[in-house]
Amino acid sequence: MRLVILGGGESGVGTAILGKKKGYEVFVSDFGKIKGNYKEILLINGISWEEEKHTEELILNAAVVMKSPGIPDKSPIVKKLKERGIPVISEIEFAAPFTKATIIGITGSNGKTTTTMLTHHLLKSAGLNVGLGGNIGKSFAWQIADNKYDSYVLELSSFQLDGIIDFKPHIAIITNISPDHLDRYEYKYENYIDSKFRITMNQTEDDYLIYDADDEAICNWFKTHTTKAKLIPFSLTKIFSEGAYIKNNKMEIKISQEEFTMDTEHIALEGKHNMKNAMAATSVAKLMQIRKATIRESLSNFQGVEHRLEKVLKIQNVQYINDSKATNVNATFFALDSMNTPTVWIVGGVDKGNDYNELMSLVREKVKAIICLGVDNKKIIDVFGNVVDMMIEVDNMNDAVRMAQRLTEKGDSVLLSPACASFDLFENYEDRGNQFKQAVKNL
The missing domain is CATH 3.40.50.720 (NAD(P)-binding Rossmann-like Domain)
Structure with missing residues (x-):
């Protein structure tokens, strides 16, 4: 062969x-x-x-x-x-038949890396022999060739799911869906949504699909499609007899007659979107029979993901935040939503068909200046040019950070959250984030 x-x-x-x-x-x-x-x-x-x-x-x-x-x-x-x-x-389709391990597959437009890392952290802390792969870490196929893990937590992109035929995870998570990579889907949002839902297409009654019940695209999909998997929803606003939700500042999870609760203030991750990531990961931990005390401890000591709302340094009482992993508008929405100080926002890169108007109310409320860091910034300037007091274009990270420092006062924040891919000026989002951190350290 x-x-x-x-x-x-x-x-x-x-x-x-x-x-x-x-x-x-x-x-x-x-x-x-x-x-x-x-x-x-x-x-x-x-x-x-x-x-x-x-x-x-x-x-x-x-x-x-x-x-x-x-x-x-x-x-x-x-x-x-x-x-x-x-x-x-795709790699996951080729590799999966060669392992009998339990597979947990996680997809979504945003939050999938944090949810994958947190799920892995919860299972590993409980002593499970668990591998981490897919879009992050070592290749899934390579791990199957080398190691004998009993379970795998895989971060799955829509591109990997496009290349599956028989692949099925025992537990699937869809964190959320918002327009992204539309250039690869004939600029049709519905094609991209269908691609994400391929994660559940081979699941049976013995499998589970954990999903964001607040997400419009996901809820609309369920109106016209079905899956055989058992459904476990999570929400910030709704309450379920089976699922995960927030009530009175407590995260509550009910799965097959078992209940788990934890005060949200003890969860290490901050921000509403991270409560969703925590609910999704904790639902997996409950399905995998992890002890409640272990789950609580792991949720309170999780370190978060590099390049995702990562606090770099505070200089002259200005907080610099690296959110280079925000490569689409929805991710940047979460970032701006979590800011509670006047913000200088560094944005731009390779646009994948972005609609920046979704950010308008947050920009009006929180952003004092915009620094465009890209080869072509026309779209950003057209949308926000009249909304902020100061709009500056730069073509390298050092200039972006130095300019940001000049525009801030004590108590402000500088946020790198590009809402775009990085390939015009950087190798990838990690390179972009690392250059930002280095430039901040050089101030």
Whole structure:
């Protein structure tokens, strides 16, 4: 069986190692450059590869193709594979049949990384032998090749879910849905929503779907679709006989006749959106039979996620906050909503079809100045130009941070929450966040 892998990054190399171990003839093809450490691993494992090209005669003879999530369906090589009826799948689809572990799959437009990390923290703190993978950490396929975890917590993007056929998590979470990556979905929001719900398409009556019952797109989907999975909703405003909710500043969770309560003030994460992430993760912990005392302790000591509303430093009584992971408008909405001081907002990057008007009321209320950090800032300037007193364009992080410092007074905050992808000026959102932190430290 010939397994061809498109993309020589973490998921590609991980799949190659698992494929080789399971007896496939493996070939890795990357249209860009493959990092040195990954090349070494491929060589050590006797796996053939190519970079900076896709050689058709070495690819179109595959029995199955694993495509990295970053490669769009409209790329020429993927179109040719599909025309020939060769299955093009994602890493999770390829890897899942090779493990008997319990799989917890988490998707959503925002909050999925925090929810994934928190779920993993809850299960690991309880002594479970649990792996962390998907969009974060080590490749899922690689972990299956190397390790013997009893369960996995996977952060799943819509692109990974697009490439599944039979994959099903025992427990699925949809944190929320808001317009994102619409450039990959023919600019049709409904296509993107359907893509997220693929997480539950193979679930049975023995599986669970945990979801945000306050989310308009999710609730609308349920009006015209069904899933076989048992439903566990969570909400900030509604109360359920089965599900999770907040009542009188207490988080309450009721699942199969069991109850769990905890004062929200003891939960380490702050902000309304993080209460939702905590409800989702705690619902998993309850389904996995984790003791209440362990859950309480883990919720109170969780450290949060880097580049997500991360407090960097306070300088001259001005708080600098790194929210570089906010790559869409909805994520930035949560960030601005959690600000309770006058804010200088650093925004911009590669726009994925954003509607900034959703932020208008928050910008009017909280933002004193906007610093546009992108190659093309026209859209942001058009929307907010008349709303804030000061609007400045810069093209590098050092200028952005220095300018922000000039515009602040004691008691203000500086928030990097770009609402955009980072690929115009930075390698990725981590690079953008790290440059911000370094620039703040250099002040």
